[in-house]
Amino acid sequence: MKTKLTLATFLTALALAASAQNEIDIQKEGLLPGAEKPVPLALTGFSGEAASVLQFDLEVQGFKIANDGSAQYEVAGSAAANVQGRLNDRVNRAAIFSKSYTGATLRAQAHALADDVVAAITHRKGIGQTKIAFKSAGGGVNEIYVADFDGHNARAVTHDNTLATAPSWVGRQTLFYTSYKLGKPEIFSHSLATGERRVVTRNNGNNFSPAVSPDGRRIAFISNKDGWVDLYVANLDGSEARRLTKSPQDESSPGWSPDGRWILFAGKVGERRALYKISPDGGEPVRIPTVGVSSPSEPDWSPDGRWIVFTSQYGGGFTICVVPAAGGAASPLVEGEDPSWSPNSRTVVFARRAGGGRALSVLDVFTKQVKDVPRISGGSSQPSWAR
Amino acid sequence: MNASNGMKSLTLVLALMCLVAAGCRKKPVGLTPLPGSRAGQVANSDMQPGGILPPDSGTGSGVNGGPGAGASGIPIGQGHQGWTEDRETFKADVVYFDYDSSSIKAGEKSKIESVSSFLKQNSAAAVRVEGNCDERGTEEYNRALGERRALAVREYLVREGVAADRVDTISYGEDKPADSGHSEAAWKKNRRDEFVVLTAPK
Numbered sequence: 001m002k003t004k005l006t007l008a009t010f011l012t013a014l015a016l017a018a019s020a021q022n023e024i025d026i027q028k029e030g031l032l033p034g035a036e037k038p039v040p041l042a043l044t045g046f047s048g049e050a051a052s053v054l055q056f057d058l059e060v061q062g063f064k065i066a067n068d069g070s071a072q073y074e075v076a077g078s079a080a081a082n083v084q085g086r087l088n089d090r091v092n093r094a095a096i097f098s099k100s101y102t103g104a105t106l107r108a109q110a111h112a113l114a115d116d117v118v119a120a121i122t123h124r125k126g127i128g129q130t131k132i133a134f135k136s137a138g139g140g141v142n143e144i145y146v147a148d149f150d151g152h153n154a155r156a157v158t159h160d161n162t163l164a165t166a167p168s169w170v171g172r173q174t175l176f177y178t179s180y181k182l183g184k185p186e187i188f189s190h191s192l193a194t195g196e197r198r199v200v201t202r203n204n205g206n207n208f209s210p211a212v213s214p215d216g217r218r219i220a221f222i223s224n225k226d227g228w229v230d231l232y233v234a235n236l237d238g239s240e241a242r243r244l245t246k247s248p249q250d251e252s253s254p255g256w257s258p259d260g261r262w263i264l265f266a267g268k269v270g271e272r273r274a275l276y277k278i279s280p281d282g283g284e285p286v287r288i289p290t291v292g293v294s295s296p297s298e299p300d301w302s303p304d305g306r307w308i309v310f311t312s313q314y315g316g317g318f319t320i321c322v323v324p325a326a327g328g329a330a331s332p333l334v335e336g337e338d339p340s341w342s343p344n345s346r347t348v349v350f351a352r353r354a355g356g357g358r359a360l361s362v363l364d365v366f367t368k369q370v371k372d373v374p375r376i377s378g379g380s381s382q383p384s385w386a387r
Numbered sequence: 388m389n390a391s392n393g394m395k396s397l398t399l400v401l402a403l404m405c406l407v408a409a410g411c412r413k414k415p416v417g418l419t420p421l422p423g424s425r426a427g428q429v430a431n432s433d434m435q436p437g438g439i440l441p442p443d444s445g446t447g448s449g450v451n452g453g454p455g456a457g458a459s460g461i462p463i464g465q466g467h468q469g470w471t472e473d474r475e476t477f478k479a480d481v482v483y484f485d486y487d488s489s490s491i492k493a494g495e496k497s498k499i500e501s502v503s504s505f506l507k508q509n510s511a512a513a514v515r516v517e518g519n520c521d522e523r524g525t526e527e528y529n530r531a532l533g534e535r536r537a538l539a540v541r542e543y544l545v546r547e548g549v550a551a552d553r554v555d556t557i558s559y560g561e562d563k564p565a566d567s568g569h570s571e572a573a574w575k576k577n578r579r580d581e582f583v584v585l586t587a588p589k
Contacts, residue, residue, distance in 0.1 A: 135526075142562065163562050166527055178530075183468055184557055185530075205463045206534060206557060209527045222531055224556065227460020229534045246459045250489075252531035266528060297528040311525050318525065337525050356569075382526055 033307070033322040033331040036366035038064035039121070042071035042090070050079035050110040056150055057114035057128045059369050060347045060362045075117055083109035087117050096120050107152060127342045131386045132349055133157070133167035133175055134360060138378025144177050146192065149342065149349065149385065151360055151373030157190065165382060168210045170236070172386040176200065176210040176219065187221055187238070200238040211254045211263075212236065214387075218280060220244075220254035220263045231265050233280045244278050245285065251276075253298045257325070258305050264288070266297040266310075275299050275310060275327075289327040293319065298338050301325060303387055304345040309365070311337040320350050322365055334363055334370055340385045349373075351381040460538070461545055464552030467513045470585040477502060477582035481565075482540060484578040486523065489535040491543060499540055502582055503547035513585040515555040516540045521574035522561045533558030540580050555585070 041063045043054055054075065055065050063073075073096075077085035083106060087096040097120055101109035108129070115126030130149045135142050136156070144164045147154035158164045163180040170176065175190045187200045187210045201207035205225025212219050220233050226243060229250035234241035245251050249268040256263055262277040267285065273295045275288040290296045293312035300309050305325060312321045312330065318337040323330040339350040346365050351358045352372075357379025363370045373380070480498035482491065491499070506512060518537030520529035537556035545551050566573035 137562075140563070163559070165530070165560075165562075184466065203463075204465055208530050208558075222527075224460075224534050224538060225463050227462050227538065229531045229538065230460075248460070250528075250531035250535045253525070253527040297525045313524070316523060356567075 033365050034333050034368040036062070038062055038364075038367040038369060039073070040064050040066035040071045041117075042067045042074040042076075044074060044076045045078045046075075046085075046110075048079070049106055050083055053107055053110035053128075053150070054114050056362075056371050057111060057126070058117065060364045060371055061114075061118050061126065061344065062122070062346065062364055062367055064367075064369070073117075073121060075113070077113070079106055079110065082106070083113055085113045085117075087120055107148075111148075124344055127344050127347055130342060131172065132340070132360075132383045133169065133177075133386070134351075134380050134383040135165050135167065136376055136378050136380050137357065144175065144190075145376070145380075146175075150362065150371075151376075151380075154376055157192065166209050167382065167384045168212050169384055169386045170212045170216045176212055178208040178210065187219070189236075198237075200234075200236075201241075202238050203241065209253055211256055213256050213260050213280070214258050215260050218260075220256065220265075220280070222250075222252055222254065231263065231278070233263060242282065244280070244282060255300050257301050258303050262301075264299050264301055264308065266299060273297065275308065275323075287327070288323070288325075290321065290323050290330040291328060293321050293330045293332055296321070296330075300340050300348075302341045302345040303343055306345065307365070309339040309341060309348050311339065318353075320348065320363065333365065333368055334361075336361060336363075338382050339363075340383050341387075342385045343387045349383040349385055351383060461542065461551045463556070466555050467515070467585045467587075469588060470513065471588055472515075473584040473586070474581070476505070476584045480582060482580040483575065484536055484580075486521070486574075486578065487532070489532065489539045491539055496543075499543050500547065503544050503549050505584070506544070506549050506553060511587060513553045513555065514544075515557060515583040515585055516544075517581045517583060518556065518558040519563060519565070519577055519579050519581070520561045521577040522564070522569070523574060524561065526560055530558050530560035533560050536578075536580050 039062060041058060043065050046054060072091050074088045074090050075085050082102050084100040086098040089096055099116055101112050111128030115128040118126035127149055131146055132149050133144060133146050136145045141161050142164050144157045144167050145154050146157050160181045165178045167175050167177040173192050177188055178185050179188050185206050185208045187207050188197050189200050190197045203225040205223045207221055207223045209222040210219050217236055218233055219236055222229060223232050228248055230243055231245040231251045231254055232241050232243055251265050251267045254263050254265045263280050264277050267274060267276045275290060275296045276285040277288055278285040295313040296310045298311045307322050308325050309322050312319045317335060319332045320334050320336045320339050321330045321332045336350040336352040339348045341348055348363045348365055350361060352361050358381040359375045360373040360380045360383050361370050480501055482495045482498050502514060516537040518533035520533045537558055541554045541556055544554050564577045566576040
């Protein structure tokens with residue numbers, strides 16, 4: 001089925017959608033981005049790497065390390081031969097658990113303890129053992145890297161000595177990215193387990209910005225193959241590509257709603273930039289208002305469906321902002337760009353400009369606490385969190 | 388009392404004992420063994436990515452662009468992979484753009500007209516238009532904007548009478564700055580299209 005959208009229809013549709021949007025009262029959403037107080041937690045008995053892992057993990061999941069008597073919880077333990085920890089509820093004076101970890105590395109054990117603390121207190125899964133992919137730039141070329149979510153154990157996945165950008169995960173074993181290895185930008189799939197790669201896009205155009213659907217069956221991407229810079233959707237192997245937008249302005253950076261019903265993207269009507277969503281089956285794009293901030297781009301929809309995180313651009317700077325998924329008042333949070341949600345729908349990895357290049361940081365949206373990821377030589381950007 | 392009732396009673400007694408034990412505040416002890424450091428989730432760094440496999444023969448075809456160039460863009464042709472590149476001929480004819488814009492400024496048009504004249508006099512040549520951006524945009528937004536800038540010049544060339552399939556485009560976003568400085572003096576040099584003349588390999 002072909003989508004027949006004339007330019008006039010598209011512009012009309014956008015105008016109508018914009019006027020019909022209602023603002024959502026974010027007070028009703030419960031947690032307010034940036035307004036939540038972190039839960040104070042004391043860490044005793046740990047030093048060195050184990051302590052820094054525990055502090056990093058807990059402070060990006062809603063906690064604050066506080067050894068001053070205000071702590072509601074305490075994690076006491078040691079990391080001499082292996083990591084051992086006891087979680088105590090200091091308010092109710094109860095022991096919650098006592099655990100010991102073996103195998104792998106001390107860092108991995110400390111991440112596992114942090115996850116157990118998060119799960120025991122919040123009843124949500126921790127992110128301590130999750131991974132990110134990102135682009136590392138240096139010497140005029142880019143390669144795709146995979147690392148622990150805190151940037152440690154980073155390894156190159158590509159060694160093509162060309163431009164490779166915008167990684168997007170399928171599950172936790174396969175990456176899609178754009179590479180210029182074949183001369184023009186094409187979208188590749190890359191199995192991390194086997195190293196096998198395939199070119200996914202098979203057309204005459206330039207193809208980039210892949211986004212894999214949450215069910216792993218389809219890919220949204222940007223292509224010029226029909227002469228404009230438009231949004232397309234195809235099967236995961238690139239077959240049955242369907243054009244979703246026909247606009248002389250550029251669309252960019254697609255993403256998906258977690259239920260797969262919408263493709264999210266950054267678009268432009270005249271001079272005005274905005275976020276939009278469109279059904280992968282085609283139809284009219286719907287504007288997602290981001291009230292109070294300008295020039296939104298690089299949006300990402302939270303796994304729990306409730307929020308969209310994006311980059312807002314103003315003057316010379318970039319700001320990470322969050323808006324309710326239906327649109328409404330946007331909350332600016334920290335300076336940065338290119339955010340990606342973790343599986344827990346509260347922690348976000350993003351890039352910031354530091355000195356001449358970029359580096360990664362991790363943000364807890366609700367408490368606004370940020371941790372910087374150690375820099376790799378060159379610049380790191382375009383992070384994508386495996387969900 | 389049959390066997391299953393006996394089991395139920397035993398289970399109940401055990402459950403009660405556990406509850407009593409918990410109430411006595413015994414700390415539960417658990418040993419959590421972790422998988423080896425070469426966790427399956429990350430590839431062995433010694434493993435090089437494999438050669439690129441040919442695409443599967445898909446059953447679908449691309450979507451047609453629409454009725455005509457004006458309404459939906461001029462579809463992209465096959466391109467000129469492997470042709471000889473010449474970056475010198477139009478080195479001085481870099482087309483510059485305003486911030487966040489792909490509109491061709493009046494003062495830049497003569498450069499594009501030089502290229503169209505050249506192509507009319509050299510009927511075997513083709514050209515690639517390379518679009519670029521300054522760093523004041525997010526990366527994928529800039530990749531799209533750079534492509535839009537290249538297509539804008541392509542559309543101009545086509546309106547000048549150059550056949551569309553003689554003009555290729557590519558965008559490098561902000562990845563290939565002409566000037567890596569962080570000032571407007573640098574940025575204005577980066578918001579550009581460059582022309583690469585392409586001739587068939589001998």
